[in-house]
Amino acid sequence: MGDQAVPADYKQFFEKKVNIMLKLQRRLGSAYEAATDAELVERIASAKDSLADRLVVLGHHYQRDEVIQFADKTGDSLALSRYAAQQHNAEYVVFCGVEFMAEAADILTASHQKVILPDLGAGCSMADMADIDAVELAWKEISQLTDIDNVIPVTYINSSAALKNFVGRHNGAVCTSSNAAAIIKWALSGTKDQDSLPDIVEVAKKTKKKVLFFPDQHLARNTAYRLGFNVEDEVVYDPEIELGGLDQESAERSTFILWKGHCSVHQRFNVAQIENFRNRYDNAVIMAHPECSHEVVEKADIVGSTDAIIKAVNAAKPGTHIGIATEVHLVNRLADTHQDLYIECLDPVMCPCATMNRIDLPHLAWVMDGLLEDTVYNQIIVDEIIKEGAKLALDRMLSIA
Ligand code: 13P
């Protein structure tokens, strides 16, 4: 598909889908609200046994322990997307994560498969920071300031299906925190064959390509710096102000136009927490997710996705003190399973991701019991009009890295 005009009516479809979802979300009822954890665990285990191969349960690393125990596959956003795309047989995919992940799974699975999000309130506040209207306006505004044919839109997977569709239709791609560097290199060079690429900063100068990255400015900035770009190569587009605050000079000069969005969990980490941890322990190792600010990432020893953080912890020498800048459920699980290490969340308040946290035993038991009776609660259905471009953008990502 080339750079086609976006059908005017797909926004309407998207809004309709949201309204339908809100109407479908219902109270669980006293049977689930009053049940003990032990009863709910038994119920879920028994439903899982009965459904057998008809069901696959996916769990993101930020899920509660009581939920993650039921996951057939745990992973970061990339691993779970890949896994969802490979599940050709399961009739039901119960996604213990947040809405954008379930939407991606619906886009990547076949039409006979149903993806279920146990609580429809499990969104992502970062994903909500860029909506399709604002992105379309930005695209128009940026085209007034620079040659839009040179701008490749890249959306973080933490975004609505409508944005993935936009990106797919404008020759861009999706990325996750584990493949952002490869996707950005592809966008700036036009080649998937990255081994033969010379220095990407030089390549970008020659191609004159730019990346419009949304919604997380931090992942984009951290990845750009890692690739050798610097502050001169970026400008922040603020959707709250005219032209995003850009002018012709800044738009022309920049290789990266970064949407002013962030994760409310990861923005809690700061340099003082890292310094404090290092002052306390001689052998301190700091690990940070790339959604953290650049100042934090610069001071970290290891930066990576949730999967990358888990791998780094698994490889740490016994006795190491590890301070981690990411969501607290994952950090606590790592601390529990690595008794030979000293692991702490760098944020002393240790707030969980409020939306990930919405998936709990009562909701999981409720959707599973429904499936036993062939009733599908909370199915995530991405409209076909949106699916087409969104799948293109996701497939492009999976074919690059
Ligand atoms: P990962 O892709 O690293 O799992 O991150 C997803 C996310 O939402 C982090 O906040």
Ligand code: SF4
């Ligand atoms: Fe979204 Fe942040 Fe929660 Fe990840 S941790 S799902 S980016 S709000």
